[in-house]
Amino acid sequence: MARGNSEVTIQDITNLEEALEVDFLRQTHSWGRLLITYPSFRLLQNKLSIFTPFLDLVSNHGFKTSDVDEHEIYHYSRFCGTSVELCYTIWYPAKNGRKNGGNPWSMRKFTAYENQQPSVPGKSKCIFIQVPDDTRSKLFETCKYDIHQPILKHIFLISAFDYNWSGYLMQFRGNLINKAQKWLYYPVGKEPIFEQRNTIFQDQQNLEVLRRELLMVHQRLLANDRVFRMMQLQLKDHSDIWCLNIEGSRKPLKELYELSARNKIHQDYVEFEVKRLDSAAVLVSAITAL
Structure with a gap:
C-alpha cells in the first residue's frame, strides 16, 4: 500500500461496525495520500463484507492523482438477494487557500460506499472517504432524515461541490485570454524580434x-x-430500497437528472475551450514560422 499523511488503522475500521450506519475515513490533508495498512484492508473486506471494487477505490486514494488516472475505476454496483451495494468516486474542484499567486483551485475527490439491507435492521452501512470536515456535519443532518430515501445523502454530497465547477472552469478562459489574446492583434507578415520569439x-x-x-x-x-447514470439506474431498478415514494418528499431522480444536465454543460464548455485553445495554438505557431 502507498504511504501518506494519515493512517487508517484497524481501530478506525473496527469503529465502523460500532457506528449506526455512516462513518468517515478521513485524511489530515486533502491533497495527501491515504495510508491504509494491509491488516486494515483485510478487515474492511472480511468483517464488513465489502466487495472488491470498493477496495480498489480505497486503494486508489493512496496514489498521487497522476499515478492513477489511467487505470482508476469510478463506480460499481450490484444486487444480491435483498441487499444492494454501490460505490463510486466523484471528482470536484475546491479552493486550496493560495493567496500569493498560483492556481487557487485544486482538483479533489471523495469516495463513497453503501450497502443497503432493508430486510435486516441495523445491517445497512455507508462509508465516506475524504469528505471535507465542513461538509460532514451537514451530511450527518441529511442522514438523520433519509430513512426512506437513503440515496439523498449521496445526492446532497455531490450537489455540495457541483457549484464549484463554474468558478473553476472560468479560470481557464482567463488563462487562455492571457496567453493568446495579445497575438490576435499582431501585425500580419511582421517578423517577430528575438525577445518576442522567446515570449x-x-x-x-x-x-x-x-x-x-x-x-x-x-x-x-x-x-x-x-x-x-449508475445512480439513476439504481433508483429506477430498486426504488423500493433507495427512494420510497412518499407524498411531499424530495424527488431524487429529478435531482440526479439536473446534476447530469449541469455536468453536460460543463463538458460542452470544456470542449469549446479546447477548440478555442487549438485555434490560438495555430495562430501562435504561424507567427513563429515568420
Whole structure:
C-alpha cells in the first residue's frame, strides 16, 4: 500500500461496525495520500463484507492523482438477494487557500460506499472517504432524515461541490485570454524580434499545458457523468430500497437528472475551450514560422 499523511488503522475500521450506519475515513490533508495498512484492508473486506471494487477505490486514494488516472475505476454496483451495494468516486474542484499567486483551485475527490439491507435492521452501512470536515456535519443532518430515501445523502454530497465547477472552469478562459489574446492583434507578415520569439515559445508551451489540463478535466467530468447514470439506474431498478415514494418528499431522480444536465454543460464548455485553445495554438505557431 502507498504511504501518506494519515493512517487508517484497524481501530478506525473496527469503529465502523460500532457506528449506526455512516462513518468517515478521513485524511489530515486533502491533497495527501491515504495510508491504509494491509491488516486494515483485510478487515474492511472480511468483517464488513465489502466487495472488491470498493477496495480498489480505497486503494486508489493512496496514489498521487497522476499515478492513477489511467487505470482508476469510478463506480460499481450490484444486487444480491435483498441487499444492494454501490460505490463510486466523484471528482470536484475546491479552493486550496493560495493567496500569493498560483492556481487557487485544486482538483479533489471523495469516495463513497453503501450497502443497503432493508430486510435486516441495523445491517445497512455507508462509508465516506475524504469528505471535507465542513461538509460532514451537514451530511450527518441529511442522514438523520433519509430513512426512506437513503440515496439523498449521496445526492446532497455531490450537489455540495457541483457549484464549484463554474468558478473553476472560468479560470481557464482567463488563462487562455492571457496567453493568446495579445497575438490576435499582431501585425500580419511582421517578423517577430528575438525577445518576442522567446515570449511566443513560452506561450506555446503554456497553451499545451493548458490543453492537457482541460482534457483531464473533461475526462473527470465524463467519469462523474457515469456515476450519475449508475445512480439513476439504481433508483429506477430498486426504488423500493433507495427512494420510497412518499407524498411531499424530495424527488431524487429529478435531482440526479439536473446534476447530469449541469455536468453536460460543463463538458460542452470544456470542449469549446479546447477548440478555442487549438485555434490560438495555430495562430501562435504561424507567427513563429515568420
